[in-house]
Amino acid sequence: MAEEGVKLLGFWASPYALRVHWALKLKGVEYEYLEEDLMSGKKSSLLLQSNPIYKKIPVLVHNGNPVAESLVILEYIDETWKQNPLFPEDPYERAQLRFWAKFADEKCFPAVIKTFSSEGEELEKNVKEAREYLKILDGAVGDRKDNQIDFLDVALAVVGHWANITGEIIGMKLVDEEETPSLVTLFEDVLEAAPFLKECTPEKSRIPVELAGGAGDKVRPADGAGDMSRQPRVDAVSVEDVAASREQPEILLAVVELVQTHGAF
Known part of the structure; x- marks a missing residue:
């Protein structure tokens, strides 16, 4: 069960989002993952509200407060959850x-x-x-x-x-x-x-590129998209x-x- 107030907005094949997945997993933080349907160009209202400047993933939402940019998010995670530190003390x-x-x-x-x-x-x-x-x-x-x-x-x-x-x-x-x-x-x-990081890591052999122009509805989150162990359906x-x-x-x-x-x- 996700820790109260922790959500991650991302895209299943994004290395930037993967950074955040890994950091949360390493810290042992439970969170809700929300897949963005980027291939169709349809961004969720939560993403647009959470990152109105760049309108990009990943975004971490903690107790209603959004944090954008993967490296910034990693530092936020390390400062918020002290267990298993990612940074040295020096x-x-x-x-x-x-x-x-x-x-x-x-x-x-x-x-x-x-x-x-x-x-x-x-x-x-x-x-x-x-x-x-x-x-x-x-x-x-x-x-x-x-x-x-x-x-x-x-x-x-x-x-x-x-x-x-x-x-x-x-x-x-x-x-x-x-x-x-x-x-x-x-x-x-x-x-x-x-x-344990493998459960949120996409297979190398699949990439999110559709065969013809116009993503349309070719990428959809799978049922229960919050679970990264179940990948979106992708015509890749x-x-x-x-x-x-x-x-x-x-x-x-x-x-x-x-x-x-x-x-x-």
Whole structure:
């Protein structure tokens, strides 16, 4: 049963929302999950009321008070529920974690997303840029020695995971075991250290991209959508299918649209 007054508005395939799922699970906080039907472009009134500035997910609503932006939400969760802290006590170490999480969101994620909507020489340029940023980020992950899951693990694991998926879609690796070994394994390392997180983690092999333009009613929350163990019904395609369909730009642009308009990825 959800703790009184704790709700999470998200989208099932969003790495930003997944950060919040993981943080709440690690803290042992029970919450109600509310799936947003982003593929149809229909945002709930609660989302629009809770995040009127950006109108994007994820949003955590605690006792009626909304908190937006995934990294801000993670800090709020850690400060509100003291058990299983995500941040160290040392102020300098906390500042370092915030720096690298911000670097990931401001440099790495945008660079990865740029590769979706480019081709030819522009694609090669964008892939090179993404790899450079991800290599820098990998150094921050690799330098850490503490095996306890913390704020940076939660923030960065999804970056490496989606860089891996993106590379498979565009047919060019963004992360690999030679240049970014820590990012390649971080996602699975977290799931191995905390297996209970798998219940709110979507399968890698499915991505929320419809085969033809116009999402319409193709994505609907499953019955009891508040339970992440029951995924929404999605007319999606596998990573391999999308990679084989790269000449259909509407498929890839749909992903970009989700990012720019809804903050889904």
